[in-house]
Amino acid sequence: MTDKKQNQRADFYRRLDEQHMFPLWQQMHSLVPAQPADACVPAIWRYSQVRDYLAEAGEIISSEEAVRRVLILENPGLSGQSSITSSLYAGLQMLLPGETAPSHRHSQSALRFVMEGSGAFTVVDGERTTMHPGDFIITPSWAWHDHGNPEAEQGGEKVVWLDGLDIPIVRFFNAGFAEVHEELVQPIQRAEGTSPARFGHNLMPVRHEVNGRTSPIFNYPYARSRETLDILLRQQALDPYEGIKLSYRNPLTGGWAMPTIATFIQLLPAGFNGLPSRSTDATVYSVVEGEGVVRIGERQFSFSPRDIFVVPSWAAVSFSVSSETVLFSFSDRPVQEALGLLREAR
Numbered sequence: 001m002t003d004k005k006q007n008q009r010a011d012f013y014r015r016l017d018e019q020h021m022f023p024l025w026q027q028m029h030s031l032v033p034a035q036p037a038d039a040c041v042p043a044i045w046r047y048s049q050v051r052d053y054l055a056e057a058g059e060i061i062s063s064e065e066a067v068r069r070v071l072i073l074e075n076p077g078l079s080g081q082s083s084i085t086s087s088l089y090a091g092l093q094m095l096l097p098g099e100t101a102p103s104h105r106h107s108q109s110a111l112r113f114v115m116e117g118s119g120a121f122t123v124v125d126g127e128r129t130t131m132h133p134g135d136f137i138i139t140p141s142w143a144w145h146d147h148g149n150p151e152a153e154q155g156g157e158k159v160v161w162l163d164g165l166d167i168p169i170v171r172f173f174n175a176g177f178a179e180v181h182e183e184l185v186q187p188i189q190r191a192e193g194t195s196p197a198r199f200g201h202n203l204m205p206v207r208h209e210v211n212g213r214t215s216p217i218f219n220y221p222y223a224r225s226r227e228t229l230d231i232l233l234r235q236q237a238l239d240p241y242e243g244i245k246l247s248y249r250n251p252l253t254g255g256w257a258m259p260t261i262a263t264f265i266q267l268l269p270a271g272f273n274g275l276p277s278r279s280t281d282a283t284v285y286s287v288v289e290g291e292g293v294v295r296i297g298e299r300q301f302s303f304s305p306r307d308i309f310v311v312p313s314w315a316a317v318s319f320s321v322s323s324e325t326v327l328f329s330f331s332d333r334p335v336q337e338a339l340g341l342l343r344e345a346r
């Protein structure tokens with residue numbers, strides 16, 4: 001190219017820039033990559049390290065003052081975005097005995113996966129559920145919710161859970177609203193256990209009107225998930241990539257338990273050495289039981305119970321475990337499926 005032409009182009013691009021216009025031919029490759037080029041990177045948060053920071057957070061601020069005492073798990077590739085993947089948020093929340101997290105509601109849907117401790121509770125639209133390690137609990141979009149923990153004298157203990165929210169998705173659409181409840185704690189409207197009785201036994205009240213897209217079972221207790229995995233381990237062949245893997249479902253629709261976030265529970269028997277697979281839904285894993293190694297693209301992490309790791313979009317992932325392992329995981333799969341974007345390779 002002649003100097004004259006080069007100068008002409010440079011001048012043209014500069015004048016375009018002033019008009020908030022840009023030449024597509026200089027950006028086309030990055031706008032339409034040949035395959036996902038996720039800014040999100042493989043990462044692990046080891047609970048043995050994280051728990052000390054949580055304990056310190058407990059000393060510097062109460063849950064009531066903080067509203068939610070949470071340490072955000074931010075992907076190192078998504079600095080400043082409070083995101084663990086490009087579409088999802090994750091954090092670790094702690095409630096000490098006697099503490100309350102005040103009532104509010106927002107458009108963002110939330111999941112809780114209980115890491116440590118029992119007896120704290122969350123109230124969702126007037127019904128309470130008690131937390132136990134491994135329970136998967138849902139706060140639907142726009143549902144009032146507050147959390148509480150009994151005083152130590154009443155058996156309250158430190159409880160820690162993983163929060164997963166669709167914050168980046170709602171931010172992308174600029175569709176978020178939030179409100180603070182007029183009371184610290186919302187009034188209880190139904191006895192604990194009402195929702196599981198109504199919807200958690202392959203039955204449902206006659207003339208029940210389905211409203212909303214979120215499962216009415218807002219606590220999927222670990223005891224039942226674990227028992228199911230245990231039975232299937234004895235009854236069915238292992239998938240060579242993912243062992244035994246189940247998705248949490250909305251019994252009213254058969255669809256995902258949450259409209260924007262897919263959730264899974266998975267069992268890998270001791271000695272399992274899985275094949276690599278990939279998918280376009282970047283996924284957050286929480287280790288419930290067991291020890292092993294996960295290979296994610298070029299990286300490799302050893303993991304132990306309560307560690308949290310993230311697999312970016314289209315990164316090859318495989319597991320090798322030394323002891324029987326249970327993994328909880330979540331991703332934006334429902335959104336990608338609804339939009340016809342999900343792709344997998346095995």
Ligand code: 1HN
Nearest residue numbers: 068070091093110145163165
């Ligand atoms: C929220 O409401 C909770 O209810 C947890 O426990 C984390 C992160 C951002 C915005 C709202 C909760 C949150 C959150």
